[in-house]
Amino acid sequence: MSEWLTSLQTDTPQEGFELAITLARKGVAYTQPAAEVRDMLRPEYASNADSLTLASQVVAIHFQTVAQANNYWK
Amino acid sequence: MSEWLTSLQTDTPQEGFELAITLARKGVAYTQPAAEVRDMLRPEYASNADSLTLASQVVAIHFQTVAQANNYWK
């Protein structure tokens, strides 16, 4: 896969949160590399509450990592 | 997305807990940006015990991050 992650440092907590979202999606993309399959899955999954909560959980785990990497932007 | 997260610092543990709830909801909103879809999902999911527990779990993970960012409000 081409270069997509060069640093965990971000300027603000919000950028850190958005990096966590990228990390969560990349975790999916490495398992299902076909973008058209991922796009096909999105409508169903984006309208299922538990699927959304599960996705939010992965973001939360990555946000822990990113926040620590940035010393919580203190 | 417009600016919504500028700091992980809060004055009290309870405000930190409420920030964790915001973070959990934002994790959903980035995946399903349509507020009307999220609102439509809420009644079913808010009356399902396992869905509520899953949501509470995401809050718990974010609360770990926020609590650490605030040195546990010691």
Next chain:
Amino acid sequence: MSEWLTSLQTDTPQEGFELAITLARKGVAYTQPAAEVRDMLRPEYASNADSLTLASQVVAIHFQTVAQANNYWK
């Protein structure tokens, strides 16, 4: 919501565990504020093994936070 969390410090590990239980329940209550709905859900969920395990998991995550806040009561 009125004030319910002023400190993560507890006198004993057991009180810390009980605070973790409170935190897990509050995570639910912020999503489903109606106590009568939560009470209605309890019988089914309290007699389902996987639901109980899931609830115990949320407690475990919060207990990590509370234990660290108290330096493991060492």
Next chain:
Amino acid sequence: MSEWLTSLQTDTPQEGFELAITLARKGVAYTQPAAEVRDMLRPEYASNADSLTLASQVVAIHFQTVAQANNYWK
């Protein structure tokens, strides 16, 4: 509930693991205090692979806490 947890310190890693199991079970017992209900649920759940994995996961989370409390028994 009567006193059941006075310390997270254990003499050995194995005792720490067994404390983690106790903590996982207590997380269930606070939600379902009736021992006869918990006993009734056990046969089904103890013969379901995913239920057992879920239970093992809660133990793993608590073991993190106990291991850290004991400085990994180094």
Next chain:
Amino acid sequence: MSEWLTSLQTDTPQEGFELAITLARKGVAYTQPAAEVRDMLRPEYASNADSLTLASQVVAIHFQTVAQANNYWK
């Protein structure tokens, strides 16, 4: 249960990963002590993708603990 865990220290990361697998299995064995029941469950569960992912998750949590106990084998 007889002695099975005397230390979290391992010589290499791979041995640490294999200890994490042992810990995940022991978490199951304490809940379902009958080896013949666990053996009976294995074929179905070892050919179900989500069951395997769940099992891998428990290993991941334990590996965090073991890696930290070994200061990441640095």
Next chain:
Amino acid sequence: MSEWLTSLQTDTPQEGFELAITLARKGVAYTQPAAEVRDMLRPEYASNADSLTLASQVVAIHFQTVAQANNYWK
């Protein structure tokens, strides 16, 4: 199993993320050693959104470990 993990150190965050993916897959391979069974499971699971999210979650947990081992590549 032959040697496959000699270090948690990587040169870049992206290599660390890819190591996390390897660790997640190895967690599966220790439970289901038959590569042909794992290959058989892949099509179904790689086209199920929740299965992909679950897999991404395991990667997230391992990435926490790898990132910490590398001091967040700071």
